[in-house]
Amino acid sequence: VNVLVVHCHPVPESFVTAAYGRVVAGLARAGHEVRTIDLHAEGFDPVLRADEHRRHLEPGAAPELSHHVEALTWCHTIVLVYPTWWSGQPAMLKGWFDRVWVRGVAWDLPEGTNRIRPLLRNVRRLVVVTTHGSSKLTNALEGEAGKRTVTRSLRLMCHPRCRTQWWAYYGIDTDDLARRRTFLEEVETRAAAL
Amino acid sequence: VNVLVVHCHPVPESFVTAAYGRVVAGLARAGHEVRTIDLHAEGFDPVLRADEHRRHLEPGAAPELSHHVEALTWCHTIVLVYPTWWSGQPAMLKGWFDRVWVRGVAWDLPEGTNRIRPLLRNVRRLVVVTTHGSSKLTNALEGEAGKRTVTRSLRLMCHPRCRTQWWAYYGIDTDDLARRRTFLEEVETRAAAL
Numbered sequence: 001v002n003v004l005v006v007h008c009h010p011v012p013e014s015f016v017t018a019a020y021g022r023v024v025a026g027l028a029r030a031g032h033e034v035r036t037i038d039l040h041a042e043g044f045d046p047v048l049r050a051d052e053h054r055r056h057l058e059p060g061a062a063p064e065l066s067h068h069v070e071a072l073t074w075c076h077t078i079v080l081v082y083p084t085w086w087s088g089q090p091a092m093l094k095g096w097f098d099r100v101w102v103r104g105v106a107w108d109l110p111e112g113t114n115r116i117r118p119l120l121r122n123v124r125r126l127v128v129v130t131t132h133g134s135s136k137l138t139n140a141l142e143g144e145a146g147k148r149t150v151t152r153s154l155r156l157m158c159h160p161r162c163r164t165q166w167w168a169y170y171g172i173d174t175d176d177l178a179r180r181r182t183f184l185e186e187v188e189t190r191a192a193a194l
Numbered sequence: 195v196n197v198l199v200v201h202c203h204p205v206p207e208s209f210v211t212a213a214y215g216r217v218v219a220g221l222a223r224a225g226h227e228v229r230t231i232d233l234h235a236e237g238f239d240p241v242l243r244a245d246e247h248r249r250h251l252e253p254g255a256a257p258e259l260s261h262h263v264e265a266l267t268w269c270h271t272i273v274l275v276y277p278t279w280w281s282g283q284p285a286m287l288k289g290w291f292d293r294v295w296v297r298g299v300a301w302d303l304p305e306g307t308n309r310i311r312p313l314l315r316n317v318r319r320l321v322v323v324t325t326h327g328s329s330k331l332t333n334a335l336e337g338e339a340g341k342r343t344v345t346r347s348l349r350l351m352c353h354p355r356c357r358t359q360w361w362a363y364y365g366i367d368t369d370d371l372a373r374r375r376t377f378l379e380e381v382e383t384r385a386a387a388l
Contacts, residue, residue, distance in 0.1 A: 053204045116328075148342070152337050174308045
């Protein structure tokens with residue numbers, strides 16, 4: 001299976017970056033084809049520019065994003081690895097959705113209809129690995145905005161039977177090294193089993 | 195009343211930018227003190243950097259963001275004007291939350307507790323003016339991620355009785371000029387009545 005892993009954390013020594021490493025290790029162990037996008041490492045610019053917006057009804061992403069588009073259309077599974085901030089994706093990753101998942105790549109709106117047609121039918125699984133500063137209860141009360149964005153909005157552009165998985169570490173603000181180690185082990189094991 | 199209007203759209207001739215103008219006109223008509231932040235015009239960088247993340251448990255935003263912090267602590271009402279993309283805020287605006295609403299500005303976590311203390315008790319009203327490509331029904335089904343981020347997560351950092359208002363224009367992908375004009379009129383009228 002072709003797996004695209006998208007990593008978004010500014011700090012190389014962070015817990016999230018460690019989880020990213022374990023995801024890739026687990027996938028490699030299972031013999032999958034793996035491609036990675038490390039948004040901070042490549043200095044991705046998340047801001048949709050005026051020229052991109054002016055042509056947002058035309059198909060295709062900005063030319064400099066062609067390797068992102070190629071990876072999106074190549075993969076069968078997408079794994080997003082990021083910290084949850086303000087109950088959603090960091091700006092860096094949100095901008096990857098805004099600029100890469102555009103018309104002609106992720107969706108189309110055929111002439112004369114107002115019904116979105118999904119184009120990423122190659123994607124049959126969406127996995128999120130994320131950390132939350134607050135507890136599971138607080139997140140549930142706040143409505144888990146970022147989870148909805150992935151499991152509802154993005155998922156609609158994938159295969160109709162696309163499955164979503166949510167591997168979350170809650171309460172990172174109240175630290176526990178043993179719990180962290182356990183989570184990292186689980187991430188690698190689950191990635192190897194994908 | 196001191197009102198901070200935060201505008202986020204890359205295109206000056208966009209419908210959202212027109213709505214922003216009407217918000218400011220309405221507020222000025224009502225005699226409020228108005229400050230504006232136009233994120234694209236000032237070339238705001240939404241990416242939280244490694245050095246900012248490494249010190250995210252220390253109070254205060256990055257020094258170059260001091261005018262944002264000052265505006266946040268000065269205002270009684272915040273009006274956010276932006277297009278909804280992927281059911282949430284554009285990366286540019288999400289990054290404004292990530293980088294400006296930090297510890298010591300928007301919240302504190304007093305030593306020995308794991309309970310967030312809100313610091314923006316000066317803010318008694320949060321208003322969102324936004325557009326959605328899809329219909330009101332589609333948005334409800336998708337879970338309105340961006341609405342949750344504002345009315346639940348951000349609101350928790352404001353005055354306990356802070357009120358939220360949601361002025362949304364649905365279905366912008368199926369255009370209707372008369373409906374747009376009506377919406378802009380309403381926006382100005384409602385802003386004048388704040």
